Amino acid sequence: MATGVGIAEVMGPVIALIVFSASMPILGYIEGKLKYKYLTGVAASVGFSFALIYLAYFLWRFWSSLAKGVALTSPLFPNFGRPLGVEIRVDVFSTFMALLFIGLGLLISIYSIKYMEHDTGLDRYYAMLLLLVAGMVGVAVAGDFFTLFVFWELMSISSYSLVSFRKYRWEPIEAGFKYLVMSTLGSLVALLGISLLYYYAGTLNFVLLSEAFARPDGTLKLYGYVILMLIFMGFGVTASIVPFHTWLPDAHPAAPSSISAMLSGLVIKAGVYAIARGSFMIFKPTAFDYGTLFVVFAVITTTVANIMALLQRDVKRLLAFSSTVNIGFILFGLGTAAYASHLGVAIAGILGLVGALMHILSHAIGKGLLFLAAGSFITRAKTRNIYELQGAGRAMPWTGVAFSVGLLSLSGAPPLAGFVSKFFLLMAGYSVGNAFMNVATSLMLVNSVFAAAYYLRLLQICVIRPRGEGVKELREASPVIVAPLVILMILLIIIGCYPWPLLDIARSAASALLQP
Amino acid sequence: MELTSPQAYIAFSIILLAIGVYCLISKRNMIKTVIGIEVTTIAVNTALLSLSWARVATISHITGAMVEPLAEALVIISIVIGGAIAALALSLVVNAYRHYKTLDLKKLRRLRW
Numbered sequence: 025m026a027t028g029v030g031i032a033e034v035m036g037p038v039i040a041l042i043v044f045s046a047s048m049p050i051l052g053y054i055e056g057k058l059k060y061k062y063l064t065g066v067a068a069s070v071g072f073s074f075a076l077i078y079l080a081y082f083l084w085r086f087w088s089s090l091a092k093g094v095a096l097t098s099p100l101f102p103n104f105g106r107p108l109g110v111e112i113r114v115d116v117f118s119t120f121m122a123l124l125f126i127g128l129g130l131l132i133s134i135y136s137i138k139y140m141e142h143d144t145g146l147d148r149y150y151a152m153l154l155l156l157v158a159g160m161v162g163v164a165v166a167g168d169f170f171t172l173f174v175f176w177e178l179m180s181i182s183s184y185s186l187v188s189f190r191k192y193r194w195e196p197i198e199a200g201f202k203y204l205v206m207s208t209l210g211s212l213v214a215l216l217g218i219s220l221l222y223y224y225a226g227t228l229n230f231v232l233l234s235e236a237f238a239r240p241d242g243t244l245k246l247y248g249y250v251i252l253m254l255i256f257m258g259f260g261v262t263a264s265i266v267p268f269h270t271w272l273p274d275a276h277p278a279a280p281s282s283i284s285a286m287l288s289g290l291v292i293k294a295g296v297y298a299i300a301r302g303s304f305m306i307f308k309p310t311a312f313d314y315g316t317l318f319v320v321f322a323v324i325t326t327t328v329a330n331i332m333a334l335l336q337r338d339v340k341r342l343l344a345f346s347s348t349v350n351i352g353f354i355l356f357g358l359g360t361a362a363y364a365s366h367l368g369v370a371i372a373g374i375l376g377l378v379g380a381l382m383h384i385l386s387h388a389i390g391k392g393l394l395f396l397a398a399g400s401f402i403t404r405a406k407t408r409n410i411y412e413l414q415g416a417g418r419a420m421p422w423t424g425v426a427f428s429v430g431l432l433s434l435s436g437a438p439p440l441a442g443f444v445s446k447f448f449l450l451m452a453g454y455s456v457g458n459a460f461m462n463v464a465t466s467l468m469l470v471n472s473v474f475a476a477a478y479y480l481r482l483l484q485i486c487v488i489r490p491r492g493e494g495v496k497e498l499r500e501a502s503p504v505i506v507a508p509l510v511i512l513m514i515l516l517i518i519i520g521c522y523p524w525p526l527l528d529i530a531r532s533a534a535s536a537l538l539q540p
Numbered sequence: 541m542e543l544t545s546p547q548a549y550i551a552f553s554i555i556l557l558a559i560g561v562y563c564l565i566s567k568r569n570m571i572k573t574v575i576g577i578e579v580t581t582i583a584v585n586t587a588l589l590s591l592s593w594a595r596v597a598t599i600s601h602i603t604g605a606m607v608e609p610l611a612e613a614l615v616i617i618s619i620v621i622g623g624a625i626a627a628l629a630l631s632l633v634v635n636a637y638r639h640y641k642t643l644d645l646k647k648l649r650r651l652r653w
Binding site: 110170173198200212216223 | 557561564570573577580581584587588591592594600609610611613614617618621625628629633634635636639640646650
């Protein structure tokens with residue numbers, strides 16, 4: 025079921041972001057003339073606020089139909105409809121992701137105003153940041169693979185250049201080159217999958233493709249699995265699923281901390297979103313059995329990344345590996361949902377997707393918070409080694425408290441957001457109730473405890489221990505840096521204590537994805 | 541299999557894909573890595589075009605070159621994206637050369653695993 029909606033209404037946030045991005049060079053010129061170095065940062069934050077207000081207006085107008093599970097669609101060019109025209113498609117899942125992208129983008133751009141003040145070329149930085157978020161929102165509202173691919177590449181190219189933004193140092197250049205090569209190869213693999221889809225169905229529209237693959241027979245099923253593997257591998261590079269994750273632990277520490285928060289909180293979630301769209305939307309889990317594959321990859325991802333994270337001494341590298349761990353948890357939720365729907369256990373399917381969506385949210389907020397807080401420690405203490413940062417949380421109390429809440433949330437401590445999402449993921453896994461899922465869920469439970477071990481170790485070293493030598497005369501960061509941290513911390517606590525409205529939204533998004 | 545049939549083009553794109561991936565895996569020079577990315581991009585673009593041609597050929601039994609608008613538009617956009625990626629990759633190569641005075645990827649690997 026779908027109803028029409030104006031193209032300007034859906035694309036409003038994206039257009040606002042692109043317009044502000046395009047005006048950045050002029051603002052940068054004015055900034056140079058005025059000798060006021062915060063102009064571009066403030067303008068970028070205003071741009072994000074515009075996009076957020078526009079999205080809120082859109083939700084206010086269309087929420088009543090979206091909440092009923094209706095997908096709003098609109099052709100991008102009015103005279104070209106299906107099957108060949110490109111299309112925008114918005115449902116609850118899309119708006120959930122778009123709201124997350126723009127909201128966290130706004131907080132990160134506010135943080136960047138002060139954090140990036142000593143860097144040059146800030147007009148380029150904010151132009152790329154706005155384009156990155158515009159690309160991700162475009163991926164979230166895409167209604168066919170054409171639109172998804174174009175916005176995907178917009179997002180990828182801006183994130184490559186943001187990773188290597190500090191080009192006067194060796195590390196960002198090397199990590200950026202590695203990220204570029206791996207991620208480009210990944211999107212080419214995904215494009216190969218898309219071209220096979222086009223060969224079979226003659227369209228790239230999600231709805232028409234799902235009709236084409238609704239009742240697969242023998243050869244079509246095999247063909248579908250090949251395409252599914254290509255799409256999973258292609259988008260899995262950006263989502264950092266384990267055999268394809270090696271760019272991530274290099275790119276996250278090399279990027280400026282605001283960009284690490286962006287990559288870890290949002291860009292890899294866009295990869296997960298593309299995988300979820302490509303699998304659940306087109307290949308219905310009742311007909312195709314890919315849940316097993318997802319669950320196996322999820323367990324491998326979590327285990328390998330956990331072991332790697334335990335060995336790290338660099339705080340940003342540790343957090344980067346922990347992002348891969350959490351992608352494993354999200355993938356586990358998706359896999360459980362697919363597996364359960366294939367077996368016909370509808371309730372476990374819904375629970376798995378609700379857990380995955382809640383974990384996307386709680387990990388985006390929590391890991392964004394951790395990277396921003398770590399960035400504020402690192403700017404003051406000039407080191408990334410966790411033993412040299414000993415007791416830094418005591419020297420900078422606000423940042424320290426926010427850092428602790430983020431760590432506790434990711435380790436799954438009860439009154440915080442991470443507990444809610446992990447609880448739903450594990451409950452979904454156990455409620456399928458066969459031997460395979462019981463073993464897999466138990467492994468995830470063990471991994472979750474493992475992860476809590478190094479989060480608590482980080483908490484103990486950086487916040488609880490007395491101040492070390494390097495952090496004796498640290499001062500608290502500026503209020504502009506602390507404000508986004510406090511907002512994210514409060515969000516974590518609110519979601520943890522009162523998750524019901526969000527669970528309702530996640531449930532309607534899940535049933536929209538799983539409907540036959 | 542005639543040389544002007546879509547199957548020949550699909551086979552050609554598979555060979556190109558193999559060459560591109562081999563180049564990406566085996567070459568140590570950064571410029572050659574960028575060339576590998578470009579060859580792979582061209583291979584996938586060719587695959588997309590020839591697959592859409594094969595589809596039209598099976599449906600309508602028309603011989604000769606055929607136009608599929610959506611596939612062509614996607615390929616044109618993909619070529620533009622490939623150009624942007626090549627430009628960015630080459631600018632990274634220039635910066636890497638300024639740091640190291642070499643383009644050898646093996647000498648660059650200061651990143652730990």
